[in-house]
Amino acid sequence: MKAPPFAYRRAENLTAACALLDAHGGNARILAGGQSLIPTLNLRLSQPELLIDISQIADLRGIRVGANEVVIGALTRHVDIERSADLARLCPTLVEAARHIAHPAIRNRGTIGGSIALADPAAEWPAAALAFNMTFTAASSKGERTLSATGFFKGLYETALEPGEVLKSIHVPLPAAGGKAAFGELTRRSGDYAIAGAFVNANLSGGRLSGVRIAFFGVATQPVLAVGAMQALEGTGGDAAALSAARARLEADLDPIADLYNSRATKLHLSGVLLGRLVAKLFA
Amino acid sequence: MNAPVPGLKPTTYIGQDTPRANARRLLAGRGQYVDDMHLPRELHAAFVRSPHAHARITRLDLSKARQARGVFWCGTGHDVAAVVSPWVATLTHFKGLKSAPQYAVALDRATWQGEAVAVVVAQTRAQAEDAVQLVEVEYETLPAVTDMETALDATTPVIHPDLGDNLAFTRSLDTGGVGDVFAGAHLVVEDTFRFGRHTGVCLEPRAITADYDASEHQLTVYLANQAPHMMRDIFAKHLDMPESNVRVIARDIGGSFGIKVHVYPDEMAIVGIAKLLKRPIRYSADRLESMSTDIHAREHRVKARMAVDKDGRILAFDMEDLTGIGPYSVYPRTSAVEGNQVVNLTGGPYDFRHYIASLKVVFQNKTPTCQYRAVGHPIAVAVTEGLVDLAAQKLGMDPAQFRRLNLIPDDKYPYTSASGLKFEQLSHHACLDKLLKLMDYPKLRAEQAALRAKGIHRGIGLAALIEVTNPSALFYGVGGARISAQDGCTLRLEPTGWVTAITGVTEQGQGTEGMIAQVVASAVGIPVEHVRVITGDTDVTPYGGGTWASRAAGIGGEAALQASKELKSNILALAGAILKRDAAGLDLRQSQIVERATGEVLQPLSETARIGQYRPDTLPREFQPQLSVTRQYGQRDWPFVFTNGIQASYVEVDPDTGFTRLLKHWMVEDCGTIINPMLVDEQLRGGIAQGIGAAMLEEILYDADGNLKNATLADYLVPMAAEMPDMVFGHVETPTKSSELGAKGAGEAGTAGAPAAVMNAINDALAPFNARVTDQPFTPERLLKALGKV
Structure with missing residues (x-):
């Protein structure tokens, strides 16, 4: 159960990641937490030529509370959500759901952006995105665009992300008074x-x-x-x-x-x- | 004023929770598993495996793979067959058992999905796997025989045409007059029980490194295995080498559960290729390979009925077992054993005289099955206990009371069961009494009733069991299997007064080494820290059977005890010679030679040993100290030394979801002399967890074409800590008189009884809904179907 040969590049920033994606077309895959991708490689279900490691891009990580929304960086790990005091106060359901994602070892590495971009139908975050009417920011070498969760999930492991796009952040609207x-x-x-x-x-x-x-x-x-x-x-x-x-x-x-x-x-x-x-x- | 020095008293570790020395080493990551061993010039192997359950190989082209980076050698089944002869797994005591010649790598036809059809050897495992993808194989798919229910139909293809049909083995048992008993019975209960095919999932997968030294015609095999001497014999035979030129080393093993006591074709191929290439070859099964090539077990369908008189006394059992074993009987223990055990063990705890049983063992195009922890027991126990609870329910009797009425009385031994099993001395009633007390049965029943009134559906299930342990040669030897029925222990007194114990039984992570150290330390009279135990090396250890059928403590422990007594006697003789005293008046306690009567310390053992080793010139001319001894022990009084026990499960069923929550589990067990209570409890605990896996989670799924559908641990569900109930243990100790130590096995009783206890608890919870489940595992869907919800 060894992965087939692949090249590996660590992207220092989002621009570099997008440039690598452009250069390698459909033969490159984004590596974030690796909790779905690496098993897929080891099972030889997927044989990308290049893995673009975005895990060190610091500005993709973190939870920020805005006026009307909570912005979750795509590289924010499940465990960060599970332990977020802000989310526990504002969106406790997300914190509760995070505890149900696999096991601690996986939550320590897996990211919300990876989960949403992969669109595993059995995963928690894509459904949460639909229920909470979240929006996503996707980045590419052409710039950024905003996508609504509604309509984002198009089929088995299929999303509205275009080739060359990287999921950058997840935007959770703050609940209204009376929100349950x-x-x-x-x-x-x-x-x-x-x-x-x-x-x-x-x-x-x-x-x-x-x-x-x-x-x-x-x-x-x-x-x-x-x-x-x-x-x-x-x-x-x-x-x-x-x-x-x-x-x-x-x-x-x-x-x-x-x-x-x-x-x-x-x-x-x-x-x-x-x-x-x-x-x-x-x-x- | 000086206080008088108190004399030393004899001490023992038998019955103590002595921590085992190897636990610290293993926790520190210093285990020496096969995968930790590296040899110069080693190469890695990977296998091309059939994607089809049944297919003829019409073309196999290795040319591209041979050109791949790092590849050293590629071969087909024919290439490997040139160095490894095939085998047929039959034994003469299973009359009529048949199987076909099996090759290390399939020659022209694959008979299950996962069977090796070619092998690649490269500098690294990754390179070998890359090259596997370049091997071009064309198959002509053949009809796959997957459903055991139709395996014997005239229209079903015969997997091995030379055998004539798909019937591997059949057995009938009839005590006579059973039909009349059923006809006249007050109550007959009957049901059909199905058992999911599952496997023992070891943390350490199967692993092997084979090293052939042409200069000495010497083969050394590092192998994750339970029976190194058995494997040495087999490697020698099928590689046509003298047995003395084969060495098998099985150091630390990361769990085995019976999985690692069989001959695996890929491991035979590795040994053959090592000989062919004259280089060390290594291979570990990855998890996908483990799931499709480690032996499977337990695919059974049992139709059974039980006759009861008006007082609730069991009169007779009638059962028919059908089991599917894959395309070959597994070498060398055969795949007839599991079904045979089901026939032997059904009804085992109960006092009745009439029994009729039939067994059919059929071939299929699925992974071969063979002996896995508690071979046959969980099936026999579930069938028996399922019918017992059903009868109690129909009679309106409390299930505990029904058992009290029918369990073989504790004063009725020796006892021969209806199926012919011989029991030396069991303690069913003492165990039942202790269990009911331990779980506060009446209070639990009251709680159950109170909660039921509130719409909370809890159930209590009991399961009595017997377990085969300490087997004699009747298990395998009489059938012609070259599997040792005895074991030995060599003890060596070191000049420091420490003792090295070298034993034929093996350590699988369960604590064999700790158990041997406790026996030796107690019987010699030294601290347990002064015993060093060596296992798992055929060049070093006494010849023996290894670890299986719950024999390590009962057989290996007794050999260690007898060796210890002999060594102690030799030490005291030496001390007597040194001290010029009669050895009969001496004793060895806490590493001190003492006066037996008073415990007065005469000499430290280290001094005795020093003189024995370095200064024999100071001893009388006619006295020669003997500071190494070996003793062998084989159990010959009984075919098997049975243990007994009883389990209870408390569950809560959610009738809307079909989900079952395991709330608590109890077990009272009698494994004779308990050497280490902590290790016994952990054996029971782990065994119960595996039994819960069978009852709730584990089932290998195939589609109709024989494709394995859940070969990863994301899809094949093993029991995990979060779902395990708290477990409470109690013990009754009835030492066997067949040995001085009195220990029986404890390795399998947990697994044997847990599925039945859980099943009965679930059915107890479902009783108000008039629903019942008998097909394992008890998935939410199966409960919902029983409840009529889907």
Whole structure:
């Protein structure tokens, strides 16, 4: 289980990384925390000619609180999010989710940017990005552009990033007053990829939900916004009837696919159970 | 005024939580695993492995690989067959067992996904793997036999046409009159139990470095293995070398669990290539290779029923076991053993006379299966205990009470079971009593009932078991296997008064060396720190079987005890000669020669040893000190020395998700004399964790074409610390009289009983829903299906 031969360059800054990406076209891969890429290489599932190591670019790392958003540098590690006092105060659901990403050794190296750019359908951050309406800044030699999480995830390991682009930062809108969120995932062992996982984000005012956003992970080929279920819950008090209506929409929303151990029916059933529990959490 | 010096009293480490010397070394990263050993001129091998479960090789072109950077040699199955002869894994005591000749590297046909079809040798492993990608192989895929249920159908292709069919082995057992007993029984319970194929996942993968020295026609093999002498015999035989010219060294081993006690074709190839190329060749299985080439185990489907009278007494068992073993019986222990054990052990703890059983062992195009920790036991125990709980439920009896009624009474030994097993002395009832007390059974039942009323669904499961330990030659030797049924220990008194112990049993990380040191230190009369233990080198250690079937303490420990007694007697004779006293009046305690009656210190052992080694001129002319001794021990009183125990599991099931949380686990076990309670408890704990893996997580998945679907540790789920319940242990000690030490094995009882205990606990929790699961592992989906939720 040895990686095939590859060249390695450490980029000193984002400009250099983009230049290397341009020079090597589709044959180069960005190396951040390496927690997905390195196993892929060792399993010889991927044979890039060049790895561009961006891990030493200091300005890609860190969590900064702005007026309306929290900006998370793409190289910010899962453990940094898990331990961030700012996020614990402003977006506690993200901190809670971080603890469910694999194991400490992986959280110590893996990065939020790597997770989002890879778009593993079973990963927590892509779904969080959808649920919290995050935006991303992508950089290339042509400059920077802003992408919305909605529409960013296009399929299995497919994103809206263009060739030559590097994910630079993740922008999390600060929750409004009355903002409520819940996270949950069902795993057979702690640290495993979830059979079904979800983030629910909404405003709760006068016992009614509004601006409901629900994103699932681990159920389909990409993270999914459960649009039908969101509509079914919008304006309701999360009561049994509303929940039942929301659950009824999940099959069309998620179109779940079986994994090694769980059929489509099981995935759907568990997604429904999870949704009910997370909505209940909003009202807890 | 000086206080009188108190005399030294005899001391013992037997029964003490003595820390083992090698734990510090291993924790410090100073282990000497095969991968830590490097030899000059060594080369690395990598294998081209079949991507198909069953395929004919129509073209194999090594020319591009031969040109690759760093490549030294490439070869096919035919090249390797020129130096390694094939084998057929049958033994005469399994009548009718058949298998086909197996080659180190497939010749013209691959029979499972992962079988080696070519091998590349290069300067580095990475270069060898690069070159593997350049080997061009064309296959004609053949129909794969994967489903054991249809393996014997007339329309199913026969994997080895020369054998006539896909039936490797079959066995029937019938005590007579069983049909009538069932017909007249008050209650008959029956069910079908399925067991997922799984494997023992070792931290250290299989690893080998083979070094052939042409100048002396000498082969040295560094091997992660449990049975170095067995491997020496096999390497010599299949490389056509004198056994004396083969040395097998197995120093530190990173876990084995039975995985490393078999002959692996890739390891045979490495040895052959080393001889061919006259250079050291090294190879370690990577995790993908481990998952597809380490032996698998436990793929069974058992249909079973049990007859009970109106009082709840078990009258009879009837079971039919079907198991699939892959394309070959595994050399040299064969793949008939597991199914055979299931037949032998079913119903094992209980007092009944009528039993009928049949076993079919079939070939498949999947990884070969063979003996893995607690061979056959977890299957037999799950079948038995599953039926026992079902009967108790149907009769409205408490499951503990049902067991009390049916377990073989503690005063009824020696006892011969319905399947013919001979039990010297077991303690089922003492263990059951202790377990119920340990877990506060009535209180736990009350808690369960109270929580059930609140919609929290907890279950309690019990599982009684017996375990095969301390095997005699009846396990393998009688069938013609050249696997030693005895073991030896050599002790050498050093001039400092320290003792070097050299033993044939091996260290797998479980504490064999510590156990031997405790026995030697206690029986010789020296501090345990003064014993140095050497294992795992066929040039050095006494010939012996090694570590398997829970025999290291029972067999190796007894040999060490007998050697220690002899050495002590020799030391006292020497001391008597020096001190001009009768040796019978002397003793050796805490490294001091003392007067036996008073404990008065007469001479430090270091002085006795010094004189024995350097100044024998001062001794009487007719006295020759004997400061090295060897003693052998083979257990010959019983086919096996059985142990017994009982486990309990407490679980909580979430009926909405089908998830099961393991809350607590208890075990009371009787392994005879306990040498080191801490090591015994850790054996039980690790064994239970592996049993929980079987019950909850581990299953090797194949598709219908024989493609292995979960060959990484991201997909194949092994038990991990976070999901393990707290485990509580209790012990009953019934020493075996077959040895002076009285120790029985403790290595497998945890694994044997845990799956059944967990299954019964889950089914107890599911009882209010009228749902039941019997297919392991008990995944959320299987529970949801049983609950009618999906």
